[in-house]
Amino acid sequence: MINKARAINQFLELVQIDSVSYNERGVADYLLKYFSELGYEVVEDKKSNEKVPSSNAGNVIVKVPGKGALVQADTIILEAHMDTVEPGVGVKPSITEDGKYVVSDGTTILGADDKAGIAQIIEVEAVLRENKLDHPPLEFLFTICEEVGIYGAFAVDTDLLEGKIAFVLDGGGGPGTAVIGGPDYYDITGRIIGKASHAGAAPDLGISSIQVMSEAIANMKLLKIDEDTTTNIGKVVCDYPTNVVPEITTFAMEVRSLNPESGKKQLEHVIGELKKATTKFGATLEYDVTQSLHAYHHQEDNPVIQKYRKMCARHNLEYKGKVMRGGTDVSGLTFNGIDAIALSAGGENGHELQERLIIDEFLEDIQQVLWLVTE
């Protein structure tokens, strides 16, 4: 029933519409037009755009009424994000000679993350319509700014959605694999303020902020802390002439953990080391901690997992429930009271120039979504 050529062509078309985070307008307009021409109720979620004003679009929501025997069934949300990482402008996709993959020309990412998910949803709708298949009411949710902090999914206007369960088409691993847990995520930014002084004439009157930062870093547990917890420093900036004792050093780091207690402990540890070092040298520490993700781990009796596992059992797919330290829109939807899991979209090597779409897997993933919405 799946029209393979059409699904692949749809994917090729989508990746050629630029939509780096905050610039989702092109894809949003494409989807608004595509689904309204089919006669569906289509809205742009203005509230999400008000909460994320730096984007030039809001989430796009499409309502597809239920049909036949399943018209009264519970609404199912199918979800994918519209934005991509950089470098993602001017993507030139091609199919490899062996016909197995879609790749970029190597100067940009491909954008299978997450245009593969969008192309899946478009194909699923086309198959349902052409074959007049029975299905529950469906809502398609296309979000903004996933890659920069899951902003669209957190900001979604839940008044616009009926559905209480969602399948986020933005994972990997092929049919049967689902992401059922995600991390706590802390963003720590700040600065160490020392004291400027002439490095040659009066170094003893200065406090070197870079020295304080180095001491703190040297005493920090970093990278993989335990099975659940990681920490990384992404930014340390201190830029002065060499004859000046550097007054200010700014920094940014993250702590993430699947285990809330371990995450909190690690957060306290890194802040503690920053404080110890600043005290030791008589400097000042200013910092901010933002928790942008809250850990979730769906239990086996969660309705969305139940529904997914039943489908797997019917079709002899081996179910694998994974917890992931990476963030997905699942975190944002779960936060908003929608039970969600992430399913495979068909891409691999996301966020790299070597990103590619595994064509067979992409098509099998469409099939599993069709089963989910027709049985």
Ligand SMILES: [Zn+2]
């Ligand atoms: Zn993604």
